[in-house]
Amino acid sequence: MPSKRTARIGALTVAAVCSTVSAVVLTAPAHADTVHIHDIQGTTRTSPYAGQKVTDVAGIVTALRTYGSSRGFWIQDPTPDTDPATSEGVFVFTSSTPKVAVGDSVTVTGTVSEYVPGGASSGNQSLTEITKPTITVLSSGNAVPAPTVINSRSVPAAYAPAGDTAASGSINALTLEPKKYALDYYESLEGMNVQVADTRVVTATDPYSELWVTVKPHENVTRRGGTIYGAYTSQNTGRLQIQSLGSTADFPVANVGDKLAGTTAGPLDYNQFGGYTLVASQLGTLEKGDLKRETTRKQSRGELAVATYNVENLDPGDGTFAAHAAAIVNNLQSPDIVSLEEIQDNNGATDDGTVAADQTVTKLIDAIVAAGGPKYDWRSIDPVNDKDGGEPGGNIRQVFLFNPERVSFTDRAGGDSTTPVGVTKVHGKAQLTASPGRIDPANTAWTSSRKPLAGEFVFRGKTVFVIANHLNSKGGDQGLTAQYQPPARSSETQRHLQATAVNSFVTEILKAQKNADVLALGDMNDFEFSDTTKILEGDGELWSAIKSLPKSERYTYDYQGNQQVLDQILVSPSIRKGCDFDYDSVHVNSEFSDQISDHDPQVLRFRP
Known part of the structure; x- marks a missing residue:
């Protein structure tokens, strides 16, 4: 299965890891203090409900993660609000294999948590989750919300806002501006079903069954198909990591310059080994390039x-x-x-x-x-x-x-x-x-x-x-x-x-x-x-x-x-x-x- 590096690390998550998921409940939910997913996600990187219990959060199950120590599932609200800064998806951390199916309409009662992959000392952003969940399945076989398309037009050219100097340079409390900054755009889609199409591979498949693509084919492109990093102030905003929710045996073994043709789709996650990651339920078809290893010329006698x-x-x-x-x-x-x-x-x-x-x-x-x-x-x-x-x-x-x-x-x-x-x-x-x-x-x-x-x-x-x-x-x-x-x-x-x-x-x-x-x-x-x-x-x-x-x-x-x-x-x-x-x-x-x-x-x- 995918990378063993999905193991959850850090004191912030000990309670969540040690908790057990409640059995799926088939009775009607209690209606008290109900909130929507976009309310939980809010307009900044941290939830206004962090540390609080939320009741009967409704959504459609879009994907399951059944491996590693970060087991759980994603849900998405099929009736989004009009604010582009608020994500409509969220990860439900169960710690054990989830007992729901893609297409289930569910309500979830649990505690909102801000999980920092790699621990707080890493400086990473946090991932908004619902932990210690009680899950109610209302119906099955529902249509999964259509994925949001990530492409060269949707990702802004500017990379990130400057951090708040009063908060040691953190951007956590800043209101998201998804039309202005790439990191804000990706954050506004955290937990949601997304897709990319016909993307070029810019970092080859690694031993953990991960690769990187770009949705901006002309962004600092090299003649061999990669993306050059030329300055601290010139970030490449089109880069996105791809993992798979399926068997690693099926993961494409790609080199730089290869292409993931067609659609690659799944929830947008965040991890300590690359940040925003499309965890694919559907992988595009690998089209191999013709990249060859280089050979330099022989030195002359006097060189x-x-x-x-x-x-x-x-x-x-x-x-x-x-x-x-x-x-x-x-x-x-x-x-x-x-x-x-x-x-x-x-x-x-x-x-x-x-x-x-x-x-x-x-x-x-x-x-x-x-x-x-x-x-x-x-x-x-x-x-x-x-x-x-x-x-x-x-x-x-x-x-x-x-x-x-x-x-x-x-x-x-x-x-x-x-x-x-x-x-x-x-x-x-x-x-x-x-x-x-x-x-x-x-x-x-x-x-x-x-x-x-x-x-x-x-x-x-x-x-x-x-x-x-x-x-x-x-x-x-x-x-x-x-x-x-x-x-x-x-x-x-x-x-x-x-x-x-x-x-x-x-x-x-x-x-x-x-x-x-x-x-x-x-x-x-x-x-x-x-x-x-x-x-x-x-x-x-x-x-x-x-x-x-x-x-x-x-x-x-x-x-x-x-x-x-x-x-x-x-x-x-x-x-x-x-x-x-x-x-x-x-x-x-x-x-x-x-x-x-x-x-x-x-x-x-x-x-x-």
Whole structure:
């Protein structure tokens, strides 16, 4: 059945989860304090009846959810009011399999609740529900209210109102303006039967049987069929998550650019994994596109090719080594240097003190050889156990692979997990005090996060400094559909400190040698337009080379219908000013349902 992530979380719902649904009552209801669904939903995001008992709320059952811990059903009033801000649908939370059928005319007596998916600390909006219900079936086989059509004309271009500063930026108490703001429009349909038609897939089907479509086919479209995310102030309003109320075995396995042809219809829900979601009782027919994995060009003899690739928690027990090797050899054309992120230790998530990753790396190198690639050499530094974040016990770290037939590594002793690497000036040239070495590992900026790995390489007699990064994730940031607008990005605080440390280290190299070739690359976990990137770039010490691409091609990741940049290669002025470089984000993963990593690799070719 659909995602196990539908489990209800948070103290706000403990009483509801533990309650039991009353048996269906077939007697006539008592008529006292009767309210309509639109009265319960009201004109704001929270119900004026929250916490109160309501009696004999009438509606037609439009859909049932019979799986997970969020079991219940949706009802909708077939005689709506004239206010577009008030929804005519609501979810009835039963906690066990509901004993009603689609088309039943019912009345429900129960308590109105505002359930926050993910808990109050998530910052998510709340979902208005009726809990602890007593249900009366009046008749069966009734026509279900026709779904409201969601399309490019109905969804406003503006995303959300600014939050109330007196309420910490919350939009909960603001009167909905569904003709002005997209989030208000979706909220005005919460719990109602809705439909979309002939929609393009903008995020591939994930392991939880979810995908994202857009109802605005021309909104920031990419040439491969996605939707680009280009600024905090330019949200893509046509994105909508699709789940299914049926068996996951029947859920379409779609890639970006595919199409859900015909009608997809069902109640509009709200969850912690994407906000507004059409939970489909009827799914459109999948029409496959012809999306192919990209292949970059081979570097010329005089070009140094440097790549970055997040291989997503790779450990010896994974079955993805051959696929990763094929991507490196065939799609990336065997770069001279590959900075790998998320290489786990030799026993993966087993938390027993193991920190060495030689078995993981050797297995990947052997797979690359088997795929027809070079016999890479490698350098890395094992982290202190359980100090670098990531999956507990996994001890992820960055690793340099390099092709010794094309490039050499300058080994200089002294680098370990806790000793900071420095910069010296020798014969007018910058030189690392240790190679490989870790940048400022005792700095609190790196608490529970990966420390950057710095190394010196030589290509055709010229030194190139490479800094492999994996900055802290966006975990803890509020979602785009949060009740706080604009949503808070709390993870930036640490990431900005990390970017400052990296920029400071690059500045040291450039002070020692103004024309030094420096690359800072990896999973920066932030956008090319972000303040994190601005801090990394500093006063021109670095520049993010992905900005050399057209805006519609700037993405390395696909999240909730937004194609966006997380992985970057930043270059020093000597590389940028020469204009003799070629950057490519090679789309082999992020757009595909059978991805082996959620990140696309990038490659930069230049002449040192």
